[in-house]
Amino acid sequence: MTIKIDDLTYKFYLGGQWIVSKSGKTIDIVSPYLHETVGRVQAVTQDEVDEAIESARKVQKDWEKTSLQIRAQYLYKWADELISMQDEIAEVIMKEVGKNFQDAKKEVIRTADFIRYTVGEALHMHGESLVGDSFPGGSKSKLAIVSRVPLGVVLAISPFNYPVNLAAAKVAPALMAGNTVIFKPATQGAISGSKMIEALDKSGMPKGILSLITGRGSEIGDYLVEHKGINMISYTGGTDTGALLAKKATQVPLVLELGGKDPGIVREDANLKEAVKHIVGGAFSYSGQRCTAIKRVLVNENVADELVALLKEEIEKLSIGSPEDGSVIVPLIDDQAADYVQGLVDDAVEKGATVVLGNKRERNLIYPTLLDHVTVEMQVAWEEPFGPILPVVRVTSDEEAIRIANESEFGLQASVFTSNINKAFSIANQLDAGSVQINGRTERGPDHFPFIGIKGSGMGTQGVRKSLESMTREKVTVLNIEE
Ligand SMILES: NC(=O)C1=CN([C@@H]2O[C@H](COP(=O)(O)OP(=O)(O)OC[C@H]3O[C@@H](n4cnc5c(N)ncnc54)[C@H](OP(=O)(O)O)[C@@H]3O)[C@@H](O)[C@H]2O)C=CC1
Numbered sequence: 170m171t172i173k174i175d176d177l178t179y180k181f182y183l184g185g186q187w188i189v190s191k192s193g194k195t196i197d198i199v200s201p202y203l204h205e206t207v208g209r210v211q212a213v214t215q216d217e218v219d220e221a222i223e224s225a226r227k228v229q230k231d232w233e234k235t236s237l238q239i240r241a242q243y244l245y246k247w248a249d250e251l252i253s254m255q256d257e258i259a260e261v262i263m264k265e266v267g268k269n270f271q272d273a274k275k276e277v278i279r280t281a282d283f284i285r286y287t288v289g290e291a292l293h294m295h296g297e298s299l300v301g302d303s304f305p306g307g308s309k310s311k312l313a314i315v316s317r318v319p320l321g322v323v324l325a326i327s328p329f330n331y332p333v334n335l336a337a338a339k340v341a342p343a344l345m346a347g348n349t350v351i352f353k354p355a356t357q358g359a360i361s362g363s364k365m366i367e368a369l370d371k372s373g374m375p376k377g378i379l380s381l382i383t384g385r386g387s388e389i390g391d392y393l394v395e396h397k398g399i400n401m402i403s404y405t406g407g408t409d410t411g412a413l414l415a416k417k418a419t420q421v422p423l424v425l426e427l428g429g430k431d432p433g434i435v436r437e438d439a440n441l442k443e444a445v446k447h448i449v450g451g452a453f454s455y456s457g458q459r460c461t462a463i464k465r466v467l468v469n470e471n472v473a474d475e476l477v478a479l480l481k482e483e484i485e486k487l488s489i490g491s492p493e494d495g496s497v498i499v500p501l502i503d504d505q506a507a508d509y510v511q512g513l514v515d516d517a518v519e520k521g522a523t524v525v526l527g528n529k530r531e532r533n534l535i536y537p538t539l540l541d542h543v544t545v546e547m548q549v550a551w552e553e554p555f556g557p558i559l560p561v562v563r564v565t566s567d568e569e570a571i572r573i574a575n576e577s578e579f580g581l582q583a584s585v586f587t588s589n590i591n592k593a594f595s596i597a598n599q600l601d602a603g604s605v606q607i608n609g610r611t612e613r614g615p616d617h618f619p620f621i622g623i624k625g626s627g628m629g630t631q632g633v634r635k636s637l638e639s640m641t642r643e644k645v646t647v648l649n650i651e652e
């Protein structure tokens with residue numbers, strides 16, 4: 170069955186069918202670098218949301234009863250389909266969200282790997298049993314069997330920047346755990362999400378197990394989140410939306426992966442050349458549109474001049490332009506995002522920051538920008554740009570670096586660059602972050618590592634095993650043995 174009505178217009182996926190919404194409305198998806206409409210997605214109605222959730226509820230128990238081995242076969246086929254469609258999907262990702270083709274392709278391959286690993290992990294998860302007499306007064310005749318059961322219908326909401334990988338990172342564990350899924354992709358990212366679901370559909374998975382709901386979060390988001398038919402929400406996206414969502418979703422488990430302001434802390438004793446490679450890769454890949462991008466550098470003042478000079482040298486090597494040419498620095502997702510980033514740079518410059526490189530813009534293409542002498546009075550020291558700018562804050566001690574790192578509203582990851590392993594651990598122990606990287610850039614992968622945001626960066630843990638756990642609950646069956 171075809172997923173398109175015409176060259177540009179996509180259907181949505183309800184109960185195993187690609188259909189046109191009764192709303193009669195579509196949303197134009199404008200490419201961030203071609204500046205033209207590259208597709209249209211359906212603006213799904215509330216009635217259609219009801220239908221999708223109803224169909225997911227109807228088949229959930231059957232899916233739960235389906236043996237793990239059979240579920241595994243569908244997911245393995247899904248991964249295989251993604252691999253055979255990798256060029257086609259990468260092309261769509263590139264056009265839709267402006268990621269360069271090679272990185273888009275890596276995202277698809279990483280997704281297939283993620284799905285396969287999830288299957289393996291799910292096949293090897295097992296429960297436990299407890300005998301009653303290990304507790305005072307308990308008896309050997311009581312045996313508790315603790316197993317994991319699915320939660321029901323999982324709502325997966327994903328952001329634009331990894332439109333395939335971050336979506337599959339929710340869908341795959343949800344399905345392997347025996348849940349059914351309502352998938353709401355970011356609107357800018359919905360075509361890539363549709364292609365990913367086209368691959369899933371090709372696996373022959375029973376109808377209704379997953380529905381894809383397209384439409385603006387501002388219009389259907391609340392309705393989805395507050396829907397009584399939803400049993401768990403896994404959300405990745407901005408902190409403000411995540412906070413609103415958490416208030417609206419009552420009595421369902423939530424996993425939230427939100428924004429970040431990951432610091433790269435550089436000590437005096439760091440190998441500066443190595444640190445610079447990590448920092449530049451971490452800060453600028455895909456124009457800094459990664460939640461885990463290094464978004465500020467806190468460097469000891471004694472090595473700050475040297476570090477800044479090395480950073481400048483490395484940043485100057487970055488390719489800038491169209492994702493079709495493989496550029497690292499590409500136009501941001503839209504003009505509004507670029508306005509926001511420019512606003513942070515303007516504020517910093519006005520307050521006395523030094524522009525070492527950049528502060529140049531062509532529409533939504535922001536040139537890589539290195540700002541030195543950034544102070545805590547400047548917005549750029551605290552806010553998440555989601556763009557290719559790197560503020561450098563000079564500090565006098567580890568304590569000052571830790572204090573500034575921890576004063577942030579965010580707590581996703583942090584990097585510490587040092588040649589003193591004891592100091593590295595000591596600083597890591599004091600940082601309020603989900604993960605700390607020692608002598609490496611902040612990053613989510615490899616994808617089986619637990620991935621955690623604290624404070625304004627989220628709630629709960631992702632990563633293959635952790636996602637499977639968060640999408641299931643423990644169930645205890647007690648056997649009372651007659652003696
Ligand atoms: N910690 C992590 O793992 C990650 C965090 N992020 C964060 O995501 C942000 C960038 O992604 P972006 O897509 O712009 O984030 P947004 O917050 O704009 O959107 C995220 C998702 O939420 C949806 N949404 C919007 N409003 C509502 C609502 N009221 N109810 C329910 N859903 C809603 C969006 O739909 P629509 O597009 O239709 O508005 C989209 O699917 C950055 O802050 C980044 O740090 C990104 C990747 C990883």
Ligand SMILES: O=C(O)[C@H](O)COP(=O)(O)O
Binds near residue numbers: 330458461611612613
């Ligand atoms: O959205 C993001 O930033 C991703 O979660 C980052 O993944 P990565 O750090 O492995 O690139």
